Amino acid sequence: MDVTVVWAAIIALGLFLYVVLDGFDLGIGIVFPFFPDERERDLMMNTVAPVWDGNETWLVLGGASLFAVFPVVYSTVLSALYLPLVFMLMCLIFRGVSFEIRAKAKRTKPMWDLAFIGGSTGAAFFQGIALGAFLQGIPVENGQFAGDAFGWLTPFSLLTGLGLVATYALLGACWLVAKTEGDLQRRLHRVVWPLTLVLLAFIAMVSVWTPLQDPNMAARWFDSGLFYRLLPAPFLVAVCAVVMYRAVHGQHHTTPFLIALTLVLLGYAGLLVSLWPYAIPSTLTVWEAAAPRSSQTFTLAGAAVILPIILGYTILGYWVFRGKVRHGDAHYH
Structure with missing residues (x-):
């Protein structure tokens, strides 16, 4: 068994679950700005x-791993x-x-609404910037970072930052559609399709800019046969767009x-x-960047214990609080 590949899969899974789970609540x-009514905002939260x-447990797990x-x-x-990571935090x-104070605040509630909006949008934006900077490649010499403090600030990273904001906004709106009902849900349906179009544009x-900004990535896409294996992806995205359009207009x-x-x-x-x-684009493979096998095996034993626990309480939490949320339900304290 290649322990390095197993660990790469665990970290990839953890990051995906973070993007999905924390993505919709950041979304x-x-x-929030599209729904200024205080009672509706209470319900959304x-x-x-x-x-x-x-x-956010999955973010901690990914960093620790x-x-x-x-x-x-x-x-x-x-x-x-x-x-960008400090700004995100x-x-x-x-x-x-x-989240903690808004439910109890009276006079300062609008200020905490702004904090919630700014914190959610800013976290998504800086996560996207970090992703774009990572995809562009990080200069490494003798196993150490060899770039400058603002190398992450590029047009491509700004694009990916805005793209992740759009992604999280769509996830958040769709989550709210699933958890609400009545007039609020109908207005949320009207938000979903424009957000879908924005996301498709990003x-x-x-997809076009990624190979253009990195010759090594372009070579991997077009010279290795990877391009033909990825051809079904745009078709599947188009199918998703059609299904989303029908679901929104059908009020699903x-x-x-x-x-x-x-x-x-x-x-x-x-x-x-x-x-x-x-592990770092065009610089280090996962095997070159990995710790000694003994360290990987030791930590894998711990992951075998902790991962089922995290998955278990995550699934249990969503199962216990499944269903619609309505005005008059118990508020967050």
């Missing part, structure tokens, strides 16, 4: 109140992306504080969220296929 904050903090198994990637990526802190732009409840998840999965799978087998 709620991003779509109550849809994720029992589970939002547990969603990277530190333990791919220490070169951990040190290099943190050095290269220190500023600051936004998550503001957002978390607003998918197209990033859960189908939009499932389609949004499928779009995220397709984009994530394409990203992984494009990067493999590199």
Whole structure:
């Protein structure tokens, strides 16, 4: 068994679950400005109140796993992306504080609404910037970051930052469609299709720009036969768009969220296929960046215990709080 590949799969799964689970509750904050009514905002926050903090467990797991198994990637990526990651954490802190205080605030409630909106949007934006900077490649010499402090700030990373904001906004709107009813749900349906179109535009732009900004990535796409293996992806994205259009106009409840998840999965799978087998694009493979096999095996034993626990309480939390959220239900405290 190749332990390095197993660990790469675990980290990839953890990051995907973070994007999906924390993505839709960040997305709620991003779509907040479209719904200024205070009671509706209370209801929207109550849809994720029992589970939002547990969603961030996957971010912690990914960071800890990277530190333990791919220490070169951990040190290099943190050095290269220190500023956007710090900004992201600051936004998550503001957002978390607003979650705790907003439910109890009276006079200052609008201020905490702004903190929730800004924290959610900022966290998504800086995550996207970090992704774009990572895809562009990180200069490494002698196992250390060899770039400058603002190398992450490029037009491509700004594009991916805005693209992730659009992705999370769509996930959040679709989650709210599944969890609400009545007039609020109808107005949420009207938001979903424009957000889908925006996301599709970002998918197209990033798909075209990615090989153009990296010759090594372009060679991998077009010279290795990978391009032909990825050809079904645009077709599947188009199918998802058609199904989403019908689901929105048919006022479906859960189908939009499932389609949004499928779009995220397709984009994530394409990203992984494009990067493999590199841990740092065009610089280090996963095997070159990995810790000694003994360290990987030791930590894998711990992961075999902790992963089922995290998955178990995540599934249990969503199962217990399944169904619609209505005005008058217990509020978050």
